[in-house]
Amino acid sequence: MTAIPLETTATSAELTRQLCDIESVSGGEGAIADAIEAAARRAPHLDVTRVGDTIVARTALGRDRRVVIAGHIDTVPVNGNLPTRPLVVDGEEHLWGRGTVDMKAGVAVQLKLAVELAEPVFDVTWIWYDHEEVGEEHNGLRRLAAEHPDLMQGDFAILGEPSNGQIEGGCNGTLRAEIRTRGVRAHSARAWAGHNAIHDAAAVLQVLQEYRPREVDVEGLRYREGLNAVRISGGVAGNVIPDECIVEVNYRFAPSRSLEEATAHVVDLFAGFDVRVVDAASGARPGLDAPLAIEFIEAVGATPQPKYGWTDVARFSALGIPAVNFGPGDPTKAHADDESVPVAQIAGTEASLRAWLTRS
Structure with a gap:
């Protein structure tokens, strides 16, 4: 099948629209991966590798430092939020639709710059990867790190997660x-003959109700923690006293x-209960004292903020590569049905990255 053509000469906002209108819910990234691969292969300065639906495009200019720039x-x-459409919010032009914030605006900026910048001041590895919005075991960046760690090597990494066009350092860890x-x-007519597991869950909820999450300073950034119930399941039938109840909690x-x-x-908090960790990922320290991080912060002219959610910067951190989040879009609009990104923020993010990569 012929790949959907992408007009990389268009503005980054227009390219965002093109990418968003290629539906790519997790597990269905084939068409958008084909389109990005075809666009990258048209650029003679890029060495392109495909691993599943992850596309890696690298320059090989012999620079003394390499930057990795990635997006899912x-x-x-x-x-009901595709196709995209223009929207005006408080007098500001936005692009509305699924993926505009999380995170195809960031991907559009990256793809446009990857194709256009044949002589960046650093060697650059561009990575566009699949399956970020689902379980850890499916994540394309995790697979790339496991199977082709050489393709992820660099001195500094930027992940295009939405950050309102500002720099967000590191990320919280997450545990379920x-x-x-x-x-x-x-x-249930003879409840005294049994013991109600759902009623006992009240003690679990009481722990959560009384819990006061910490605010923690890490390398000059203040991270906010959180511990919340996210799902409760239990019960057998309308006339049966339940013998099990499960409260799923998420700790950031x-x-x-x-x-x-x-x-x-978490185990200490719920002492006396059966506690089973079902999913967990380490956070990432900011790493803002790394030389390239310092240069990037100065070039963007922003005051770094903490990233409260977990992102794949943690994968780069685990490889010893300092990494930050930097992309257009308000993270509170990620996954929302009214997801939309300011057009000016897309252009501003592109301008900042372009200036840093070209020293212009």
């Missing part, structure tokens, strides 16, 4: 745990805490 190409499910209570089944922890420390914290 999948989105959460569409909910299931807290189980157990009871004894009985007929500052990057000063290791995964082991975060796990121990």
